[in-house]
Amino acid sequence: MTLWKIACSANLAISRVEPPYSAAGSFQMKYDPKAELARNLDGLSTPRRSIKWRLIGMVVSLVLVVWMMVHFGNQGERPTQEVETSRAQIRSEARAGDDAALYRDMIFLKQVQRADVPDVMLKALDGQNHSLTQHTGKLVLVNFWATWCQPCIREMPSMERLYAKYKPQGLEIVAISLDQGSEDDVREFAAKYKLTFPIVLDPDHKAKALYKVRGLPTSYLVDRKGQVAGYGVGPREWDSEAAFALIGHLLDEKS
Numbered sequence: 351m352t353l354w355k356i357a358c359s360a361n362l363a364i365s366r367v368e369p370p371y372s373a374a375g376s377f378q379m380k381y382d383p384k385a386e387l388a389r390n391l392d393g394l395s396t397p398r399r400s401i402k403w404r405l406i407g408m409v410v411s412l413v414l415v416v417w418m419m420v421h422f423g424n425q426g427e428r429p430t431q432e433v434e435t436s437r438a439q440i441r442s443e444a445r446a447g448d449d450a451a452l453y454r455d456m457i458f459l460k461q462v463q464r465a466d467v468p469d470v471m472l473k474a475l476d477g478q479n480h481s482l483t484q485h486t487g488k489l490v491l492v493n494f495w496a497t498w499c500q501p502c503i504r505e506m507p508s509m510e511r512l513y514a515k516y517k518p519q520g521l522e523i524v525a526i527s528l529d530q531g532s533e534d535d536v537r538e539f540a541a542k543y544k545l546t547f548p549i550v551l552d553p554d555h556k557a558k559a560l561y562k563v564r565g566l567p568t569s570y571l572v573d574r575k576g577q578v579a580g581y582g583v584g585p586r587e588w589d590s591e592a593a594f595a596l597i598g599h600l601l602d603e604k605s
Contacts, residue, residue: 442580452596456586464577465571467492470557472526472550475537480550483576488522490572490598491588494558496528497539499566505585506543512588512597513547519601520574522548526557528566573600 466492467482474480482492493509495502511525525545527536530553540549552558561570562584571580579600587593 434498449599452592452599456580456582456592456596460580462580462583464573464575464579467572467578468560470560472552472557474548474550475533475540478549480548482524482572485522485524485572486576487574487576488520489516489597490571491521491523492572493523493567494527494528494552494559494561494563495525495568496566497535498529501585502567503543505567505588506545508586508588508590508593510543510545510547512593515589515594516597516601521597521601525549526552528552528555528558528563571596571600573603 393532469481469483471479471481482490491509497503497507509523509525513521527548527549528535529551533551536549536551539545561568567585568583569581569586570578573579
């Protein structure tokens with residue numbers, strides 16, 4: 351028995367290595383253990399190198415993305431108060447006389463044909479009778495609200511800021527409470543939110559019926575002549591650029 355037959359019988363050809371001869375029978379050394387080992391090691395190291403460079407590439411890409419987010423994200427930061435004021439002035443000047451555009455910018459606020467405001471006598475928190483006609487010559491924001499109304503609560507602080515800004519120029523705010531409980535609840539609410547504008551009480555809802563209020567909060571803008579200039583249902587930001595532009599425009603109207 352030859353050595354080749356012994357090797358075959360001993361299953362040394364598990365890896366199906368071709369015998370070291372050609373079909374023609376001439377001897378050819380085709381199997382080199384060292385060369386095969388080198389090829390196997392190279393095959394193992396190639397994927398490792400590839401994975402390493404892929405990981406490096408991923409890290410570099412991640413760092414680049416984070417840098418871009420930080421760098422370009424700062425471009426969208428809220429502008430300073432000076433820039434906002436400048437924008438409001440430019441916008442107001444560009445829209446002088448364009449009432450419809452000013453009203454459209456105030457969400458839910460509608461411009462109406464001017465008509466005399468319905469007058470009603472209500473008691474204020476200080477116990478004095480309060481009439482809307484007593485504010486003729488001023489721009490009046492009439493706001494129907496209640497202490498249990500969450501949208502009302504959200505907009506009240508912005509109303510106070512609007513009042514502080516434009517009261518010296520002739521703005522008055524009259525907040526008509528529709529609460530039917532204790533007056534102390536309304537007083538506590540006003541104290542909690544540091545409200546300084548007049549608050550009057552309408553527990554019988556006669557003013558609500560007169561103004562046809564169907565939802566809270568409901569706001570009416572009354573011009574210096576005592577005529578309704580606009581109204582809206584729902585909360586809004588009274589200290590926004592749009593609100594300042596509209597209020598400033600109405601204050602500039604002659605009485």
